[in-house]
Amino acid sequence: MGKTRRPLAELHVHLNGTIEAARVVALASAAGREVPNGIITEGKFAWSDFPGFIDTMTFVSSFLRTPEDYRAQARSYLEQVAADGGIYVELSVAPTPALRNVGLDIPELFQAVAAGIEDARRATGIEGRIIALPLRHDGPEDAERIAKAIARLGHPLCTGFGLAGNELAYTVEDFTRAFEIAHEAGIGCTIHAGEACGAESVAAALRLPVTRIGHGVRSLEDDNVIAELVDRRIVLEVCPSSNLLLGFYPGAQSHPLPELRRRGILCTINSDDPTVFESTLAQEYDLVRSAMGMAEDDLREMTRIAIDAAFVDEGTRSRLIQKAGLAAG
Numbered sequence: 597m598g599k600t601r602r603p604l605a606e607l608h609v610h611l612n613g614t615i616e617a618a619r620v621v622a623l624a625s626a627a628g629r630e631v632p633n634g635i636i637t638e639g640k641f642a643w644s645d646f647p648g649f650i651d652t653m654t655f656v657s658s659f660l661r662t663p664e665d666y667r668a669q670a671r672s673y674l675e676q677v678a679a680d681g682g683i684y685v686e687l688s689v690a691p692t693p694a695l696r697n698v699g700l701d702i703p704e705l706f707q708a709v710a711a712g713i714e715d716a717r718r719a720t721g722i723e724g725r726i727i728a729l730p731l732r733h734d735g736p737e738d739a740e741r742i743a744k745a746i747a748r749l750g751h752p753l754c755t756g757f758g759l760a761g762n763e764l765a766y767t768v769e770d771f772t773r774a775f776e777i778a779h780e781a782g783i784g785c786t787i788h789a790g791e792a793c794g795a796e797s798v799a800a801a802l803r804l805p806v807t808r809i810g811h812g813v814r815s816l817e818d819d820n821v822i823a824e825l826v827d828r829r830i831v832l833e834v835c836p837s838s839n840l841l842l843g844f845y846p847g848a849q850s851h852p853l854p855e856l857r858r859r860g861i862l863c864t865i866n867s868d869d870p871t872v873f874e875s876t877l878a879q880e881y882d883l884v885r886s887a888m889g890m891a892e893d894d895l896r897e898m899t900r901i902a903i904d905a906a907f908v909d910e911g912t913r914s915r916l917i918q919k920a921g922l923a924a925g
């Protein structure tokens with residue numbers, strides 16, 4: 597049995613960001629591939645800036661090649677989170693790299709990830725869901741294709757639709773139809789914004805049918821954006837180590853999470869790409885507690901916010917709240 601800790605819930609983690617550097621090296625060797633300079637050094641991911649981070653993630657993604665790879669990676673990550681006290685995780689999965697790299701189709705891909713979630717549930721009791729994640733730089737037509745595919749699939753564990761990638765590629769309005777397709781199919785919607793770009797990117801994202809924003813930390817730059825987030829009870833998927841290590845803030849004491857909460861914005865704690873940032877979800881909670889002055893009650897409240905915002909049915913939500921021992925919201 598894993599050690600018992602505070603209850604953890606995660607809404608924002610990229611499946612390809614959970615692969616360990618040592619595994620990438622082993623897989624590259626087995627495939628007769630060289631690891632490019634600047635990707636891995638002395639057994640660790642070695643990117644030094646945001647473009648280097650993107651290059652690293654692109655390279656790492658190429659090693660998930662079969663349905664069994666996706667299944668095993670999903671199970672491995674959820675079991676690790678469960679060992680630290682995790683009760684719920686939403687895995688973000690970008691279909692286009694899988695299609696481009698190895699020709700996996702969308703149903704095959706998501707069924708494999710779902711099988712890994714079910715494996716982990718049987719082994720540990722942790723619950724999981726999948727967010728289909730088009731990449732902005734692949735364009736709106738690709739996003740619409742993915743939205744239509746998951747709507748047709750109707751898999752009970754594929755309950756979310758999002759958008760990540762280069763925030764400067766295309767406009768948010770270009771993706772309106774993709775989000776409408778997902779929303780009309782009853783799929784929960786989230787979008788990356790307010791990370792590399794400012795509060796204006798959050799304002800644009802709020803014109804879509806979303807209930808959550810991935811990152812969103814730069815919302816503090818605009819009082820009108822703050823007011824809309826509070827009024828609509830939009831939840832931010834905050835990823836502290838990611839924001840710090842990508843250089844958006846110089847240190848934990850300057851991270852905006854405490855101020856976002858003081859302003860009444862609903863926030864959650866997430867790991868984003870844990871192996872790339874050499875962190876875990878439990879360590880993200882510890883960082884918020886030790887370096888940002890949060891109390892244990894604050895952490896439990898953010899876990900409750902995550903469960904309330906999770907893309908799950910109400911029966912599952914109630915079970916998660918009970919399992920976590922959290923008060924009614």
